[in-house]
Amino acid sequence: MDPLRGYLGRLLLEEITPVVMVLTTPLAEATCRKSGLSFIDMLSPFSLFKKIDVPVRTASEVPYRLQMFKIRMVYASDVRKEDYEVADQRIKPVVSEANEKALPDLLSDPPQLEDVLGKPEAELCPLWIKKFNRELMRTLLFSEHETFDHPVACLLVVSSMDKEPISKFVDLFNTNQLPSLLNEGIMDPQILKHYLVLHDQQEGPQDIAVNVLAEMRSTLGLNDCKLLCINSSTEADGSNPDNLWLPYKALGLENHEGTCFLSTDDVNEIKDFMQDFASNHIIPYMEQKIRVLNQQQQQERVLEIKSRICGGEREMKSQKLQMGQCKYTFTSIESQIRVLGDFAFMLRDYELALSNYRLLATDYKLDKAWKRFAGVQEMSGLCYFMLDQSRKDAEYCMESAFSTYLRIGSSGQRNATRCGLWWAEMLKTRGQYREASSVYFRVSNEEPSLHSAVLLEQAASCYLLSSPPMLRKYGFHLILAGNSYYMSDQKQHAVRAYRNALFVYKQNPWSYINDHVHFNVGRWYGVLGILDVAIKHLLEVIACSHQSLITQNMFLSDFFHYVQSMGKKFDVYKLQLPVFNMSSLRVIHEDHRTYASDADVDVSEGTWQDLEEELIPSSSVVRTNWLDTQPKSSLRKYKDSCVCVAGEAVKVNLELKNPLQIPVDVSGISLICQLSTNMDALSSDISGLTLGGEDKVNTEPSISILETDEDNFIVSKLDIILGGGESKIVQLDVTPKVEGILKLVGIRWTLSNSVVGYQYFEFGAQKKNKKGKRGCRRSFNNSLVVIKGLPKLTGSIDRMPTKAFAGDLQLLKLNLRNHSEYAVKGIKMKISNPRFLIPGDSPDIGLEFPHCLKKHTQSEVDLVPYKCTKENFKGLLFAFPQDSEIQAGATVSWPIWFHAATPGNVSLYISLYYEMESSSDIKYRTLRMHYDLEVLPSLDISFAISMSSSILQEYIVRMDVMNKTPTESFVLHQLSCVGSKWAVSALSSCNSISSVETVSANQAVSCFFKIKDFEADSCKEAESGSYRSDMALYPGSNGDVFDIARSPLADFHFQERYRQGKLEKVPCSLLDFVLISKATGNSSKPSPDLQLLSHHICHCSALSQSPIWWLMEGPRTITHDFSKSCCEVSIQLVIHNSAAHKSSVRVVTSDVMREKNQTVHPHDSTSVQGGWHDVSLENDIKAISSAKGTRHEKQSSKSISPYVWCSLSTAQIELQPDSCSRVPLKVCIFAPGTYNFSNYELQWKVLPSKEAQVDENGSSGGGPGHPFYVTVLQSV
DSSP: OOGGGSHHHHHHHHHSOOEEEEEEOHHHHHHHHTTTOOHHHHHGGGSEETTOOEEEOOSSSSOEEEOOEEOEEEEGGGOSOOOHHHHHHHHHHHHHHHHHHTTGGGGSOOOOHHHHHTOOHHHHSOHHHHHHHHHHHHTTTTOTTOOTTSEEEEEEEEETTSSSHHHHHHHHTOTTTSOHHHHTTSSOSOOEEEEEEEEETTTSOTHHHHHHHHHHHHHHOSTTEEEEEEOOOSSSSOSSHHHHHHHHHHTTOOOTTOOOOOOHHHHHHHHHHHHHHIIIIIHHHHHHHHHHHHHHHHHHHHHHHHHHHHSOHHHHHHHHHHHTSOOOOTTSHHHHHHHHHHHHHHTTOHHHHHHHHHHHHHHHHHHTOHHHHHHHHHHHHHHHHHHTOOHHHHHHHHHHHHHHHHHHOGGGHHHHHHHHHHHHHHHHHTTOHHHHHHHHHHHHTTSOHHHHHHHHHHHHHHHHHSSSOOHHHHHHHHHHHHHHHHHTTOHHHHHHHHHHHHHHHHTSOOHHHHHHHHHHHHHHHHHHTOHHHHHHHHTTTTTOTTSOHHHHHHHHHHHHHHHHHHTSOEEEETOOSSEEEEEEEEEEOOSSEEESSGGGGGSOHHHHHHHTTTTSTTTTSOOSSGGGGSTTOTTGGGTTSEEEETTSOEEEEEEEEOOSSSOEEEEEEEEEEEEEOOHHHHSSOGGGGSOOHHHHHHOOOOGGGGOOOTTTEEEOOEEEEEOTTOEEEEEEEEEEOSSEEEEEEEEEEEETTTEEEEEEOOOOOOOOOOTTOOOOSOBOOSEEEEEOOOOOEEEEEETOOSEEETTEEEEEEEEEEEOSSSOEEEEEEEESOTTTEEEOOGGGGGOOTTGGGBOSOTTHHHHOOOOOOSSSSOOSEEEOOTTOEEOTTOEEEEEEEEEOOSSEEEEEEEEEEEEEOSSSSOOEEEEEEEEEEEEEOOEEEEEEEEEOSSSTTEEEEEEEEEEOOSSOOEEEEEEEESSSSEEEEEOTTOSSSOSOSEEOTTOEEEEEEEEEESOOGGGOOOOOTTOBSEEEOSTTOTTOOBOTTSTTHHHHHHHHHHHHSOSSOOOTTOEEEEEEEEEOTTOSSOOTTSEEEEEEEEEEOBSSOOSEEEEEESOSEEEEOTTTOOEEEEEEEEEEEOSSSOEEEEEEEOOSOOOTTOOOOTTOTTTOOOSOOOOOHHHHHHHHHHHTTOOOSOOOSSOOOSEEEOSOSEEEEEEOTTEEEEEEEEEEEOSOEEEEOOOEEEEEEEOOOSSOOOOGGGSEEEEEOOOOEEEEEEOO
16 A cells, blocks of 8 residues: 555655744734734645645656655744643643533433444544644654754745845844754754745835845845735735635634735735745755765765774764763764755655665664664654555564663653654554554553543554454553543543443443443533433442442442432432342232232142142142133133232232442332223233333333322332342232222332332243143233132131141141121131141130140040041041131131141141132132241150060060250150050069150160050950050159040041051051150159140061960979879960961970070981880989989980970961960979970961962961970979
8 A cells, every 4th residue: 555645654744844944023923913824824824735746856866756745834933842841731732622522422322332333443533633643743843863853944034114124134044043953053054045025015015025125136146035925905804715714724723813914816926935935945955955965975984984994983982972972963974864864755765765764773873872773763664664665674663763762761752652653653554453552552651641541542443443343452441541531630531431431341241340430431420510421320330239338338429419419309210229139029919819928829839739629629620720610701801811809919029139238228119000990992902001022121111100090009118228238028019999900010119219210020921831730820920800809818827836846746726817798608628738737626726735635534544445547537628517607807716736747847738718608700719828847856766576475465565765856855754555455564573664754865765664465355364453555654644644545646646657557457466656755845844834745656566576476374383202203294385376367387396405506407306306205214213313312423425304295296276367276285204393395396377368368478487485484393
């Protein structure tokens, strides 16, 4: 791309141009002031020649044509190095003027991403920024180390009215009036001089000026003198003033005096003068100067090389430069080469200029003249750019110059800024916007805040123009620029920069910078007096939960300050404080289903429907809506809508959260509702009332049309104070008064009595349930059909515990109240878990608990039968008496028995069904109650049962009690065997079952006792008072025994038995225990008011269960005279079949004394000898002599039994179910002593029947005989 087509190329052609120093007399300047212009202002519009078309020949012999040229006109008094602070004051109005013009744009909406990306570069970098860059560069005019600002020519101007004009010319160029840079030798005073006579046509005829011009030419030279006549117009405004002022307006000049005497001829004459001055004087002079300097430079370079060979002149010069003893004057070879390079650059001979700059760079580097070195490096980079060659070399030169300027220190900072601006423009011309932004950022670090702000804004625009756009960096640099603008008191610019960055952070989770932007924009808008926009931005940061407490206080205080300054309340859509959790929105309404509490609504509808399946008529038919049960109902057209009842509140539960760490006051929280009584018009489309989808979200209508309509409905209002970080669920009510369609639109509230917030409910479409699945009871539809008022029952259970110990037994009371004007009847109740709750009987309501559970007469203790079946058991469904009604406004109480069956968290569901006598389409309603219960472990009880070997149908039982509570103690009050079949007795050696009265926390106790079956017909004995079905465990509590055969203990026991095993006929060996205890709490002794606990342990069985019981019966002590004969003893083996089938039993006796741990093998004939044995006389004699006290040391190697079985060795019998049989046995004893007749075996087999099969695991078995000791004494 041609560099001249870019902005930097045009900038260089306009800024690096020849300077003409102007010297005028006071009269000449006054002549120009008549038209409101200075002399330079009058000539400046004509100093730019866009099509001058002048041939130029510099050092080469080949000429080229110069198409564009410009002259810079400067007063001699301005040819000096200006102080930076003074120059910056000249730059500040450029920014301030744009600051004032930016205010109208701030009232519009902030730009969006699409708008910003579509802007061209010219809009992103407006004209005032380019003007600022130029003014910033011009602060470096007339530097010592650069010559393109040194005057090329001097224009001396005198008025034709001046006395002695020739002498005036001499006086003007007097050294006392010349700039100091010329007098000090920095600039060459031998420059081109051009003389001009300025004639005012209004002061006299032109002949006077012609005479002066003739005298000048004769004295000063023919070609260097000119005449310029102005103010030839006779009218004050001149001819065609608008056209005349066009060139001046382009330069920003205005005629504040309102007069102009310049005519068209005057303007043309000025234009011709400037054309002649440039083409015939300035350009030829510069050509000649270049040729002369180029030739001198070549000669000087030869001499310099020779001097370097001969000695260290360069080193001495470098040392003097560093010590400040030597300066580069205009006569030095380096200054001459610099003039040569700058003149060549201004005449577009960039190759000649570059060669001289590169030559100078080496010299300055050797001389360590770093500022001059950086200057020629800077110009080299520009030459490379204008030649459109070697981008790498151009960037290297600019980087070298920039870095060198910064290393110099403060004296080179502004030069580094100018270098950076040229460098950035060079990169932008080549499309390297990302690199250009980095250069702008580096330059901004070296400038004061105002300059830094403009440079950072340019860096941001470069990031936006990058491919792809770098939005994050764009926004970040705009924020930096805005902050710098604010520090420089340019608030409009600060707001503009921050606003332009808003879209970058709008959709990103960068909360801190987003808060920073909105807060500062809002604060600055407030300072500017635009309060409504300030509040709008501050609303974005009032819910900044991530900020510190100090920052949150600052945000809120500024927000409320500007709100109060407005003097009125604001209506804000979706006010962020407090935060409403719309996902927690719950709409609670009641149709035929009513609820005792709001917590009951959270229970899934499927749970309630399963519970009410047998409660509601025709519930076997699966319905999606209760209206399906009403044939030809007038409301069937609303079957897909939610229904509520007039006069009953529709409740909305919603969670509010304060995201801040400071409390906030929220008042007047209420629902926004509408109710339409024209049901026919809306029946076709109920959802037509609802704002839904995008229309609802994007629209923000006024809430004035949604005020409370007290004739149709009443809404509740709530005032709360939310603490720091607090979340709270609020319940808002709306009670419709008339039939119609109620729409829940949204919610409104007032924050700190200053700002009214409102928000619409975002109700999604109702999801269709899959086939076979029941929907949730929670409704998210905001349109409800309001039907005619219905009777309604409310209910609760008094003193229902939320936490209890396992086994806790209490008598509670269910209270039901009818709030309507009609009576209700046909009341039924369904309980989800009868293990915990069982309805009592009506007389129970006045009983005193727990005294009502005690047995009243001692005769009832053992003989009350326990028979519980499904027919007489109170199950899940309970119907109140048929004649029971609850009249209008009446309250009815009913007893409820509570038993904490098992540890854990339990949910209890109760549903009451009742019918109504009103004329409504709905004939029944249900009341649903739900309670959550935590049951804590109390006593862990287990039983180990072993059969007794000495008495039929008797067991030895070990009861283990473990207290699993960490702090509570329990008193063991009573142990009962369920029913009259079993009875409990203490062991013969003990007076009581338990030796411990109280089981302390974490204590374990074991108790031993006996139980006996009293229903076995074949084993009846004389009953003694030691066996009882209910045994008191606490001393002195025999008269305080509870009756487990009566309700509610019997009912709860049936539930536990059903839960712990199937409800069917079980073997007679199974039995149930009930242990009643009392929680002592802080009391050391039990009292009647202590908490009662009942523990039910069901289906207990013996550790080794056998269907065949047997024992030996006979005399225990016998006296016999063995001197006469042996002793024969008759005994009986009693065998009992407790199985439900017929059994075959085989008895086998043995005469051999079995050694200890000796195993008997039935196939070994030597070890087991059945039947009778031959006893030798030797053995008899040994036995008799042993009885008399004689001993023989020699005995048989075999162990001969001192007795033998003298009846059948084997007997086999068959026993019917639950029957006994006696097998007679006889033993012959040969010597006195104590004998154990246990060397026999019993083998049995249960015989199957046609009606039932026998379990294979218990179909057969056997065992050794039980010990039976008989003592035989020798008679005297």
